[in-house]
Amino acid sequence: MQGRELRGELDAFLAEAERELKAFRRDLHMHPELAFAEYRTTKLIAARLTAAGLFPSILPRGTGLICEVGSGDGPLIALRADIDALPLQDEKDAPYRSTVPGACHACGHDVHTTILLGTALFLAQQADAGLLPGRVRLIFQPAEELPGGALEVMAHGGITGVDRIFGLHCDPRVDVGQVGLKSGPITSACDKLAIRVSGPGGHTARPHLTADLVFALAKILTELPAALSRRVDPRSSLSLVWGRVEAGTAANAIPDEGVAEGTVRCLDENAWHSAPDLIKALLESVAAPYGIEATMEYTRGVPPVVNDDACVQMFAEAAARALGDGSVVPTQQSLGGEDFAWYLESIPGAFARLGTRSPESGVTYDIHQGTFDVDERAIAIGVRLMTNTALTALFGQVTEPGSVPLAQHA
Ligand SMILES: [Zn+2]
Numbered sequence: 088m089q090g091r092e093l094r095g096e097l098d099a100f101l102a103e104a105e106r107e108l109k110a111f112r113r114d115l116h117m118h119p120e121l122a123f124a125e126y127r128t129t130k131l132i133a134a135r136l137t138a139a140g141l142f143p144s145i146l147p148r149g150t151g152l153i154c155e156v157g158s159g160d161g162p163l164i165a166l167r168a169d170i171d172a173l174p175l176q177d178e179k180d181a182p183y184r185s186t187v188p189g190a191c192h193a194c195g196h197d198v199h200t201t202i203l204l205g206t207a208l209f210l211a212q213q214a215d216a217g218l219l220p221g222r223v224r225l226i227f228q229p230a231e232e233l234p235g236g237a238l239e240v241m242a243h244g245g246i247t248g249v250d251r252i253f254g255l256h257c258d259p260r261v262d263v264g265q266v267g268l269k270s271g272p273i274t275s276a277c278d279k280l281a282i283r284v285s286g287p288g289g290h291t292a293r294p295h296l297t298a299d300l301v302f303a304l305a306k307i308l309t310e311l312p313a314a315l316s317r318r319v320d321p322r323s324s325l326s327l328v329w330g331r332v333e334a335g336t337a338a339n340a341i342p343d344e345g346v347a348e349g350t351v352r353c354l355d356e357n358a359w360h361s362a363p364d365l366i367k368a369l370l371e372s373v374a375a376p377y378g379i380e381a382t383m384e385y386t387r388g389v390p391p392v393v394n395d396d397a398c399v400q401m402f403a404e405a406a407a408r409a410l411g412d413g414s415v416v417p418t419q420q421s422l423g424g425e426d427f428a429w430y431l432e433s434i435p436g437a438f439a440r441l442g443t444r445s446p447e448s449g450v451t452y453d454i455h456q457g458t459f460d461v462d463e464r465a466i467a468i469g470v471r472l473m474t475n476t477a478l479t480a481l482f483g484q485v486t487e488p489g490s491v492p493l494a495q496h497a
Pocket residue numbers: 194232454455
């Protein structure tokens with residue numbers, strides 16, 4: 088299909104559907120559901136897809152769903168949206184503010200969900216007209232904020248057979264109509280670490296008869312991050328920062344146990360993979376001279392989202408075609424985490440930042456705040472972007488990196 092023809096069809100579709108999509112988003116916004124409790128949201132999405140003649144499959148827990156559009160032996164492209172809300176109070180003064188105390192779509196997942204629904208409805212029309220040269224798998228993922236929903240999707244074959252996967256996230260610092268793209272890492276890793284130390288306690292008058300545990304713990308607190316900074320590439324920005332430490336109850340008694348907890352943040356995927364073993368080895372060598380027992384509990388968060396170059400190029404071409412030449416803007420790697428990263432550990436894909444700031448309002452919101460809101464024009468723009476991206480990937484048309492022509496489909 089010609090690019091211009093597709094644009095015309097999307098115009099016609101959105102002229103009809105945009106009002107319904109906005110209402111759908113507002114309904115989700117008024118009824119936010121937390122991670123792995125998205126039962127109502129799941130049912131609403133499934134019902135709308137079914138009404139469009141599609142066959143959604145709800146994940147075994149009853150939250151989140153997967154639905155395929157199209158048929159045939161062509162490529163299989165996945166588009167993913169997350170559907171969960173955050174456990175915080177909605178502080179907006181809007182008619183569609185949350186009706187659930189302590190729950191709010193403050194990360195824009197209601198918008199992501201609505202965009203994917205709109206994309207599904209349009210692609211279903213295309214499939215009916217015999218215009219899809221492959222299949223598009225729509226993944227409405229639960230529990231991104233936990234995180235863990237991506238692993239749940241993968242555990243049930245959600246990306247099995249998928250050639251490429253695409254996702255997006257609202258970016259309230261980018262104007263509506265623009266799309267932030269970046270090759271390579273675009274989010275970061277954040278893990279949790281707890282270290283427990285133990286050894287014989289006693290009177291502070293006789294530290295030599297004890298393991299002098301508080302002193303040894305203090306050594307770990309300072310030496311471990313210092314040693315770590317000399318053992319990993321500084322460009323990976325791997326940092327261990329303590330947030331909690333506890334040992335002892337009296338000024339003149341050496342305790343027999345203590346604990347330190349902190350986070351490990353990292354911009355680089357390779358450094359993230361090697362971090363637990365490296366930190367454990369360093370901990371053992373720092374603790375050894377003091378005769379204490381030191382154990383480490385390392386809780387993995389998510390790896391960084393590392394965008395595939397070719398997939399970013401597909402996003403860029405799709406954005407240029409759907410939204411105009413000036414629509415793609417560069418974006419930075421953030422220190423936040425995003426569990427879309429789990430998919431990209433297995434298959435190539437890309438994650439984009441969708442502008443949601445209203446240039447007229449002059450207000451810049453932030454995600455994970457009770458005041459967060461979006462310029463709802465971002466919904467139709469997101470549908471245009473994801474539709475064009477899926478079709479670009481399906482038709483396998485990638486031009487040379489750096490060129491973003493308004494290429495035609497075959
Ligand atoms: Zn979030």
